[in-house]
Amino acid sequence: MAKTxxxxxxxxxxxxxxxxxxxxxxxxxxxLGDLVFVELPQIGTKLSKGDTxxxxxxxxAASDVYAPVDGEITDAxxxxxxxxxxxxxxxxxxxxxxxxxxxxxxxxxxxxxxAAYKAHIG
Amino acid sequence: xxxxxxxHLPLEDLHTAVGARFGAFAGWSMPLTYPAGVMxxxxxxxxxAGLFDISxxxxxxxxxxxAGALLNRACPxxxxxxxxxxxxxxxxxxxxxxxxxxxxxxxxGDTRFMVVANAGNAVEDEKHLRALAVDFxxxxxxxxxxxxxxxxxxxxxxxxxxxIETGSLLFMHxxxxxxxxxxxxxxxxxxxxxxIGLPEADARALVAKLLEDERVLWIGLxxxxxxxxxxxxxxxxxDITPEIDPASAGxxxxxxxxxxxxxxxxxxxxxRAILERGAAQKRVGLKPEGRQPVRAGAAxxxxxxxxxxxxxxxxxxxxxxxxxxxxxxxxxxAKPGTKLFADVRGTKIPIDISSxxxxxxxxxxx
Numbered sequence: 001m002a003k004t005x006x007x008x009x010x011x012x013x014x015x016x017x018x019x020x021x022x023x024x025x026x027x028x029x030x031x032l033g034d035l036v037f038v039e040l041p042q043i044g045t046k047l048s049k050g051d052t053x054x055x056x057x058x059x060x061a062a063s064d065v066y067a068p069v070d071g072e073i074t075d076a077x078x079x080x081x082x083x084x085x086x087x088x089x090x091x092x093x094x095x096x097x098x099x100x101x102x103x104x105x106x107x108x109x110x111x112x113x114x115a116a117y118k119a120h121i122g
Numbered sequence: 123x124x125x126x127x128x129x130h131l132p133l134e135d136l137h138t139a140v141g142a143r144f145g146a147f148a149g150w151s152m153p154l155t156y157p158a159g160v161m162x163x164x165x166x167x168x169x170x171a172g173l174f175d176i177s178x179x180x181x182x183x184x185x186x187x188x189a190g191a192l193l194n195r196a197c198p199x200x201x202x203x204x205x206x207x208x209x210x211x212x213x214x215x216x217x218x219x220x221x222x223x224x225x226x227x228x229x230x231g232d233t234r235f236m237v238v239a240n241a242g243n244a245v246e247d248e249k250h251l252r253a254l255a256v257d258f259x260x261x262x263x264x265x266x267x268x269x270x271x272x273x274x275x276x277x278x279x280x281x282x283x284x285x286i287e288t289g290s291l292l293f294m295h296x297x298x299x300x301x302x303x304x305x306x307x308x309x310x311x312x313x314x315x316x317x318i319g320l321p322e323a324d325a326r327a328l329v330a331k332l333l334e335d336e337r338v339l340w341i342g343l344x345x346x347x348x349x350x351x352x353x354x355x356x357x358x359x360x361d362i363t364p365e366i367d368p369a370s371a372g373x374x375x376x377x378x379x380x381x382x383x384x385x386x387x388x389x390x391x392x393x394r395a396i397l398e399r400g401a402a403q404k405r406v407g408l409k410p411e412g413r414q415p416v417r418a419g420a421a422x423x424x425x426x427x428x429x430x431x432x433x434x435x436x437x438x439x440x441x442x443x444x445x446x447x448x449x450x451x452x453x454x455x456a457k458p459g460t461k462l463f464a465d466v467r468g469t470k471i472p473i474d475i476s477s478x479x480x481x482x483x484x485x486x487x488x
Contacts, residue, residue, distance in 0.1 A: 034161040036438040059160045059438045060344045
């Protein structure tokens with residue numbers, strides 16, 4: 001059973017079997033507005049927590065999405081190359097951004113659950 | 123700038139009530155987007171009519187026997203050659219012919235003119251104009267108005283339904299249809315449209331009538347930017363600045379030919395010198411290959427990797443359907459079709475010099 005975590009930077013992680021699927025929250029996509037381009041990461045890239053993993057571009061601006069934990073990219077959502085608006089229409093579903101193999105599952109303890117995230121965005 | 127200094131639009135409550143998302147621009151808290159979102163707002167303006175609150179911009183009335191002479195000094199303009207109600211796109215230039223601000227001047231009467239200036243430069247513009255005015259028999263008045271733009275192919279019809287007839291008013295003309303109103307057929311989208319300065323109470327009544335019409339939607343600053351960029355129109359502070367002259371900016375069409383040789387406007391000598399030796403860089407349209415937007419600040423390179431210029435505005439063009447940008451390229455490269463590269467976070471993106479505008483202008487010229 002996958003467990004979902006949230007970050008202060010408005011990302012969600014769905015973790016199952018040591019692999020996290022990562023995306024941005026509905027709140028974040030609303031703040032960004034209509035996305036027109038998503039710069040996806042290379043599979044195999046090793047990231048530390050806080051490194052830029054993906055750049056999402058709206059009509060107006062480019063925004064970094066950071067690796068919420070340490071790990072290695074195992075997949076990127078290729079569907080976003082032709083339809084970046086999936087992030088707007090299905091931020092927590094088909095609009096996922098990348099998957100990563102966790103280097104240290106202990107880091108998950110520092111993240112929020114859904115109730116805490118909801119309190120965070122008010 | 124601290125929160126306390128931020129200026130607020132007189133109609134801010136109306137934007138808040140419909141769920142606008144606000145952001146800071148030129149010292150003002152401005153509606154950036156409405157719930158429809160920038161993409162829909164942009165396309166709606168090109169197809170129907172978009173309503174913009176641009177009260178951050180400033181209207182100055184310049185009047186008196188010396189009004190024309192003052193404007194001829196401040197701007198590369200022949201104010202006396204303007205017919206009554208005729209508007210002209212022009213600039214305040216500094217002594218080096220750098221663009222202090224771009225403006226629209228409209229002749230309201232024999233010795234009365236309206237000057238519309240940008241928000242970010244309004245304070246400096248007023249200081250500049252008042253300092254020059256000391257030498258002329260003239261009154262400079264900063265008007266307290268709400269300023270609205272209604273843009274798009276159905277703008278005239280929506281205004282007509284709201285009781286404002288625009289029939290005989292042509293592009294780049296302005297009139298005073300009611301007391302303390304100023305209405306010009308102009309805009310910042312490339313579409314037919316109008317800009318209306320009016321008292322707040324009148325503005326509230328007009329907005330209420332306009333929004334009863336399903337053809338009219340509020341449009342935020344984000345779509346205003348993507349619309350003007352597709353239309354190839356400059357944003358002062360980005361595409362033109364006090365360090366850039368009209369020749370480099372490709373805006374010499376705004377300066378009457380005889381003034382280039384004989385004009386005594388501020389910056390005339392510097393501009394003549396620039397024209398004689400030729401501008402080193404030229405403003406160009408830029409079309410990135412693929413889907414990735416190239417933003418302001420990106421450096422441009424020629425195919426051999428030599429610096430070739432930089433991007434001053436860039437984003438996605440919802441009507442064009444691809445990323446669009448504007449910037450400056452070395453004069454020898456500044457021809458449509460030239461292939462360059464833009465550096466985006468370390469990756470070289472192929473980018474072609476493109477003619478402007480990206481979407482054709484649809485002004486009502488006659």
